[in-house]
Amino acid sequence: MPHKILRKRKLAHLVHDFVVEAPLVAEHAKPGHFIVVRLHEHGERIPLTIADVYPEEKAFRMIVRAVGKTTYELCMMKEGDEILDVVGPLGKPSEIEKYGRVLLIGGGVGIATLHPIAKALHEAGNEIISILGGRSAEYVIMQEEFKKFGEIVITTDDGTLGMKGVVTDAMEYLVKERGEKFDVAWAVGPTIMMKFAALKGKELGIPKVWVSLNPIMVDGTGMCGACRVTVGGEIKFACVDGPEFDGYQVEWDELMRRMTQYKKKEEEAFKRFLEKVGDVSWL
Amino acid sequence: MALNIPPKKTPIKEQDPKERIHNFNEVALGYTPEEAIAEAKRCITCPTKPCVSGCPVHIDIPTFIKYIKEGNFRAAIDTIKQYNNLPAICGRVCPQEDQCEAQCVVAKIPGHEPVAIGRLERFVADWEAEQGEVKIPEIKEKKGKKVAVVGAGPAGLTAAADLAKMGYDVTVFEAFHKPGGVLIYGIPEFRLPKRIVEREVEYIKKLGVKIMTNVVIGKSIPVDELLSEFDAVFIGVGAGAPKFIGVPGTNLNGVYSASEFLTRVNLMRAYEFPEYDTPIIVGKKVAVIGAGNTAMDAARTALRVGAEKVMIIYRRTEKEMPARLEEYHHAVEEGIEFHWLRQPKEYVGDEEGNVIGVRCAVMELGEPDESGRRRPVPTGEEDFIEADMVIEAIGQQAQKVLLDEFPQLKKNKWGYIDADLETGATNVKGVFAGGDIVTGAATVIEAMGAGKRAAKAIDRYLSGEWNPWE
Ligand SMILES: Cc1cc2nc3c(=O)[nH]c(=O)nc-3n(C[C@H](O)[C@H](O)[C@H](O)COP(=O)(O)OP(=O)(O)OC[C@H]3O[C@@H](n4cnc5c(N)ncnc54)[C@H](O)[C@@H]3O)c2cc1C
Ligand SMILES: Cc1cc2nc3c(=O)[nH]c(=O)nc-3n(C[C@H](O)[C@H](O)[C@H](O)COP(=O)(O)OP(=O)(O)OC[C@H]3O[C@@H](n4cnc5c(N)ncnc54)[C@H](O)[C@@H]3O)c2cc1C
Ligand code: FES
Numbered sequence: 001m002p003h004k005i006l007r008k009r010k011l012a013h014l015v016h017d018f019v020v021e022a023p024l025v026a027e028h029a030k031p032g033h034f035i036v037v038r039l040h041e042h043g044e045r046i047p048l049t050i051a052d053v054y055p056e057e058k059a060f061r062m063i064v065r066a067v068g069k070t071t072y073e074l075c076m077m078k079e080g081d082e083i084l085d086v087v088g089p090l091g092k093p094s095e096i097e098k099y100g101r102v103l104l105i106g107g108g109v110g111i112a113t114l115h116p117i118a119k120a121l122h123e124a125g126n127e128i129i130s131i132l133g134g135r136s137a138e139y140v141i142m143q144e145e146f147k148k149f150g151e152i153v154i155t156t157d158d159g160t161l162g163m164k165g166v167v168t169d170a171m172e173y174l175v176k177e178r179g180e181k182f183d184v185a186w187a188v189g190p191t192i193m194m195k196f197a198a199l200k201g202k203e204l205g206i207p208k209v210w211v212s213l214n215p216i217m218v219d220g221t222g223m224c225g226a227c228r229v230t231v232g233g234e235i236k237f238a239c240v241d242g243p244e245f246d247g248y249q250v251e252w253d254e255l256m257r258r259m260t261q262y263k264k265k266e267e268e269a270f271k272r273f274l275e276k277v278g279d280v281s282w283l
Numbered sequence: 284m285a286l287n288i289p290p291k292k293t294p295i296k297e298q299d300p301k302e303r304i305h306n307f308n309e310v311a312l313g314y315t316p317e318e319a320i321a322e323a324k325r326c327i328t329c330p331t332k333p334c335v336s337g338c339p340v341h342i343d344i345p346t347f348i349k350y351i352k353e354g355n356f357r358a359a360i361d362t363i364k365q366y367n368n369l370p371a372i373c374g375r376v377c378p379q380e381d382q383c384e385a386q387c388v389v390a391k392i393p394g395h396e397p398v399a400i401g402r403l404e405r406f407v408a409d410w411e412a413e414q415g416e417v418k419i420p421e422i423k424e425k426k427g428k429k430v431a432v433v434g435a436g437p438a439g440l441t442a443a444a445d446l447a448k449m450g451y452d453v454t455v456f457e458a459f460h461k462p463g464g465v466l467i468y469g470i471p472e473f474r475l476p477k478r479i480v481e482r483e484v485e486y487i488k489k490l491g492v493k494i495m496t497n498v499v500i501g502k503s504i505p506v507d508e509l510l511s512e513f514d515a516v517f518i519g520v521g522a523g524a525p526k527f528i529g530v531p532g533t534n535l536n537g538v539y540s541a542s543e544f545l546t547r548v549n550l551m552r553a554y555e556f557p558e559y560d561t562p563i564i565v566g567k568k569v570a571v572i573g574a575g576n577t578a579m580d581a582a583r584t585a586l587r588v589g590a591e592k593v594m595i596i597y598r599r600t601e602k603e604m605p606a607r608l609e610e611y612h613h614a615v616e617e618g619i620e621f622h623w624l625r626q627p628k629e630y631v632g633d634e635e636g637n638v639i640g641v642r643c644a645v646m647e648l649g650e651p652d653e654s655g656r657r658r659p660v661p662t663g664e665e666d667f668i669e670a671d672m673v674i675e676a677i678g679q680q681a682q683k684v685l686l687d688e689f690p691q692l693k694k695n696k697w698g699y700i701d702a703d704l705e706t707g708a709t710n711v712k713g714v715f716a717g718g719d720i721v722t723g724a725a726t727v728i729e730a731m732g733a734g735k736r737a738a739k740a741i742d743r744y745l746s747g748e749w750n751p752w753e
Contacts, residue, residue, distance in 0.1 A: 001497075024498065024503040024504060025503070028502070028503065028504070028505065038460060042552075042558060042559045042560060043559075043560050044551060044559075044560035044561040044562075045460075045551070045561070069560060070560060084460075085460045085496075085497050086497065087458070087460075087497040087498075087499060087503070088499070088502065088503065089502055089503070090499065090502055218543060218546055218547065218551070218561075219458070219459065219546065221458050221499055221502075221682075221684045222524050222682065222683055222684055223458075223523040223524060223525070223542055223546070223682065224525065224540060224542045224543035224546050225525045225527065225539075225540040225542065225543055226543045228527075228533075228534060229534075230534055235527060235529065235533060235534065240683065240684060240687075254534050254636070257536060257635070257636040258534065258536060258636075260536075261536045261537075261564070262562045262564065264564075265556065265557075265562035265563075265564060266562065268557060269556070269557045269560060269562070272557055
């Protein structure tokens with residue numbers, strides 16, 4: 001059964017916000033869950049996080065950053081278009097409880113992944129401070145939504161908004177300069193950001209930093225092992241054992257290496273795609 | 284002996300190995316009607332019919348072969364279909380050499396091969412498909428009861444078809460975007476063309492079975508919801524989860540599980556990249572670990588997607604190898620190298636994290652183990668095999684997505700569902716299970732057999748004749 005794109009809006013250059021019909025996902029998704037989509041008969045299966053759900057519309061929200069063939073193709077789809085397959089919700093849900101003071105660290109579209117977690121932690125009665133980071137002002141998405149959950153601290157690489165710097169600078173600022181104490185943290189964003197946020201969290205004495213890993217996946221149901229990561233010295237399948245893990249236990253360098261496995265093929269597919277669709281600078 | 288039986292099976296035409304390693308077309312091409320009749324005539328219609336007891340679903344083999352002899356192919360296929368819903372598939376992938384053909388009386392005559400029962404089964408199933416419309420049996424009156432089938436592999440599809448024929452309202456839930464289970468994502472096109480699986484699935488749909496793809500039971504639909512919405516549930520989720528030996532270097536780039544490799548190629552059609560979006564990077568020198576059917580399939584697939592050299596590394600010898608003999612012969616013909624008595628100790632990588640070879644312990648055979656096969660023991664020597672791609676095919680384990688969400692369901696010590704082998708009944712009321720998720724990785728025909736037996740038991744349960752949970 002194809003899945004209709006009910007609404008779509010551009011958040012920033014190459015970052016698009018979708019509301020997609022999928023009754024089973026809307027009904028059963030929990031924070032931390034993701035879906036796997038396949039756009040058409042020739043498509044690959046890619047995982048995307050469920051950023052929010054709208055049960056009354058039988059729909060869910062996802063925020064996609066165009067980085068290669070499939071995500072460009074998806075971001076070029078219009079309202080009313082249909083996505084062939086949506087499978088989910090998949091993965092283990094986030095461990096939501098009342099921890100006390102929680103630090104949330106989001107980078108790029110990772111902010112979208114963090115959104116349902118923030119919402120649930122807020123509802124569970126936690127005090128939340130969120131650090132939202134991006135390359136420049138435009139990429140710091142969902143600021144208004146996060147303000148509802150507590151204070152937000154913004155960082156941009158180029159200083160166009162908030163602190164000039166990266167999220168770990170804001171972590172230092174909060175803990176060292178302001179003397180904030182946190183019972184737990186979530187860091188979600190590019191792998192390199194999560195790696196350094198975990199290192200920083202440890203240095204700053206935060207008891208635990210949850211991270212949401214994004215290895216390459218195929219089925220998303222534990223049947224292939226493509227998504228395997230080493231956590232605490234053991235092989236784990238991110239799609240069924242995760243995608244959230246204790247950031248202090250993850251073998252980051254191995255993960256980053258595995259994520260580049262198909263680089264050449266991805267570039268080849270992307271180049272071919274661009275030749276076909278022409279100018280995409282508007283996206 | 285007065286009987287004049289040709290000692291050898293009527294040969295089946297096959298694609299030339301030199302050509303076939305460059306394509307995904309079927310290797311064995313099937314009998315012509317004349318060849319089928321000639322082969323059928325090798326059957327002496329013996330009164331003891333030991334072949335029937337060798338068949339896990341007890342097809343009346345001598346009768347269908349008799350019809351082929353008479354040229355009555357319609358009667359032959361109708362006979363098979365009383366026992367087996369998927370003959371075109373079983374005729375191709377069943378290990379007949381261990382089942383019906385192993386019992387054949389003709390093979391008891393010195394120098395004689397058994398009757399080619401599998402090839403004959405395939406012939407009549409394909410013949411029927413060529414006739415156009417496949418006959419849809421009349422559905423008895425509707426029972427007004429709903430049965431859910433979880434997993435669209437051979438076990439689930441068989442249970443679904445039988446239940447639909449009995450008049451139940453059947454819905455199959457499948458996690459992948461295509462039904463078929465291992466038949467679609469595991470066994471490659473050159474052994475089992477996907478159109479044949481699709482044809483069988485179409486037939487099952489025509490029986491009125493609803494197939495809902497992209498639904499992961501336990502995730503998309505919680506177990507409680509399923510149990511409350513359906514009168515009975517059959518679980519056939521298979522043993523698709525990969526196992527890794529776990530030696531150092533398992534997570535190097537270029538190391539795959541056979542499941543991932545075969546899924547990328549078969550289900551996602553990575554061999555047609557970039558026409559299809561899913562990529563695969565094939566090494567020049569590919570080492571496949573293990574020597575079962577999955578290993579043979581992975582090795583022969585690697586060759587077809589462009590590997591220059593493919594090696595099978597196995598810790599025992601040719602004699603203990605679990606793969607079907609026919610598949611081994613095909614692999615040898617296609618130029619696959621075999622490294623016996625080697626056990627991987629480490630996958631070695633370069634500084635960028637790409638695999639460059641396998642460090643192996645050299646083994647020798649010691650005393651027999653529980654399985655009766657001689658146990659490989661290390662000699663203390665080592666060996667290095669160069670490879671820029673490694674595919675581990677050492678076996679599968681229970682598919683856990685559903686089981687993890689269904690803690691009340693009793694499992695055995697290997698993590699498979701503890702179900703009665705005769706009826707499929709589990710410890711949870713109204714829940715039945717069968718196929719690889721109960722037995723561990725087995726065969727298509729055994730999964731089908733389990734689906735058939737469970738369908739019968741579900742019917743007895745739902746009609747109030749029998750209730751093992753009382
Ligand atoms: C659990 C999870 C949740 C995710 N959530 C989001 C999200 O909410 N929004 C978002 O924009 N992105 C998300 N991603 C990342 C997204 O899946 C990739 O960006 C996408 O697959 C890239 O595909 P492509 O063809 O456009 O790019 P490609 O050119 O194919 O690849 C670009 C990069 O994406 C990664 N990638 C490629 N194929 C896959 C694959 N099949 N599975 C996973 N990663 C792959 C690789 O590391 C690669 O370097 C998530 C990933 C995971 C694992
Ligand atoms: C590469 C390979 C080659 C083989 N070759 C042969 C051969 O030549 N001859 C032979 O007889 N046997 C062969 N086998 C074994 C045979 O394929 C299996 O024994 C048989 O397919 C088992 O059938 P099944 O129905 O139990 O499970 P499967 O075929 O594994 O099907 C299970 C289905 O359930 C789905 N599923 C899992 N979890 C869920 C869930 N939670 N919700 C919904 N759906 C779910 C899966 O996606 C899958 O489609 C081979 C196996 C492999 C892997
Ligand atoms: S994506 Fe296949 S096992 Fe996780």
